[in-house]
Amino acid sequence: MRETKTTILVTGAAGFIGSHLIDVLITKGFSVIGVDNLVTGRLVNIKHLMNSSRFLFIKERVEDLTLDQLEKYEIKAIAHLASPASPVDFERIPEAIISVNTIGTHQLLKIANEFSARFLFASTSEVYGDPLIHPQPESYWGNVNPQGSRSVYDEAKRLGETYVALYRRKYHLDTRIVRIFNTYGPRMRLNDGRVVTNFIQAILENKPLSIYGDGKQTRSFCYVDDLVKGLIKMLLQDGLDGETINLGNDEEISINALAATLETIVNQKLERRYLPLLHKDDPKRRRPVLTKAKRLLNYRPRVDLIEGLEKTLRYFKKRND
Numbered sequence: 001m002r003e004t005k006t007t008i009l010v011t012g013a014a015g016f017i018g019s020h021l022i023d024v025l026i027t028k029g030f031s032v033i034g035v036d037n038l039v040t041g042r043l044v045n046i047k048h049l050m051n052s053s054r055f056l057f058i059k060e061r062v063e064d065l066t067l068d069q070l071e072k073y074e075i076k077a078i079a080h081l082a083s084p085a086s087p088v089d090f091e092r093i094p095e096a097i098i099s100v101n102t103i104g105t106h107q108l109l110k111i112a113n114e115f116s117a118r119f120l121f122a123s124t125s126e127v128y129g130d131p132l133i134h135p136q137p138e139s140y141w142g143n144v145n146p147q148g149s150r151s152v153y154d155e156a157k158r159l160g161e162t163y164v165a166l167y168r169r170k171y172h173l174d175t176r177i178v179r180i181f182n183t184y185g186p187r188m189r190l191n192d193g194r195v196v197t198n199f200i201q202a203i204l205e206n207k208p209l210s211i212y213g214d215g216k217q218t219r220s221f222c223y224v225d226d227l228v229k230g231l232i233k234m235l236l237q238d239g240l241d242g243e244t245i246n247l248g249n250d251e252e253i254s255i256n257a258l259a260a261t262l263e264t265i266v267n268q269k270l271e272r273r274y275l276p277l278l279h280k281d282d283p284k285r286r287r288p289v290l291t292k293a294k295r296l297l298n299y300r301p302r303v304d305l306i307e308g309l310e311k312t313l314r315y316f317k318k319r320n321d
């Protein structure tokens with residue numbers, strides 16, 4: 001890899017959000033080392049970067065990444081996005097989720113410390129659990145069942161945050177935490193198991209939409225381009241050391257209403273099949289307070305749900321997998 005003066009390490013490079021983040025970093029002139037073990041990431045998401053002289057791909061578990069692999073580079077910042085994040089993965093690969101967010105985060109913090117690199121941790125709205133405060137500000141400590149089926153993700157991200165806070169306190173590392181709320185868009189896995197891709201898959205295969213529970217639970221869906229704009233600021237902007245900031249879209253919608261929105265977009269009646277909840281602790285409501293993101297990052301999501309879903313649907317219609 002030919003290094004520019006700033007090299008950034010991104011984990012989860014072949015994943016949905018990581019690959020979009022790297023695209024923007026490369027466009028901005030940075031050199032990027034992308035790490036991914038491809039457990040849920042897909043090489044196709046970064047295929048177009050493989051010939052770039054400013055991109056290096058390392059296929060590795062974050063936990064196994066060593067200083068030796070990196071010492072010839074001058075890493076200025078690390079963005080830790082590697083983690084399976086879909087509720088179906090919570091049952092499929094729970095140990096991997098715990099590991100990458102805890103041991104993996106610790107390993108990366110040690111590496112960041114060696115380079116005195118800035119550290120950005122991708123945390124999640126899941127740290128708020130099934131929230132008792134609505135909408136959720138960063139100051140809320142959450143309502144998480146430590147033994148629930150979602151806890152492998154929720155608690156691992158929470159411990160990840162703990163590690164990050166510790167390294168800031170103990171080693172004065174420049175650290176930042178983003179809590180990412182539901183995000184959707186091109187490059188998700190169609191069989192990811194999350195609601196937007198499940199609905200799109202059902203539409204493409206002419207099957208009924210699966211609605212878990214009564215469909216009255218809410219989420220606030222953010223188009224990936226908006227989220228990445230926030231991530232870029234969180235990573236590159238000075239003066240954010242120690243900050244924890246929610247990123248997402250604050251337009252809240254029920255799952256039933258999401259189904260209705262897709263009906264409007266495809267302009268046809270979509271059959272709905274109501275199924276039991278996948279997880280008993282499925283959060284009933286979720287919406288970010290974005291005041292801090294607006295104030296500190298001048299962050300404003302721009303893509304509304306209809307436009308974002310149309311773009312996503314177009315992408316999946318073209319993709320064949």
Ligand code: UDP
Pocket residue numbers: 086087182193194195196198199210211212213215217219255277278282283
């Ligand atoms: N959901 C649904 N049908 C699906 C997939 C998910 O009704 O095919 C519901 C799920 O129970 C949850 C919401 O949609 O209440 C969002 O689920 P998702 O898995 O996308 O993300 P989460 O916010 O739960 O992590």
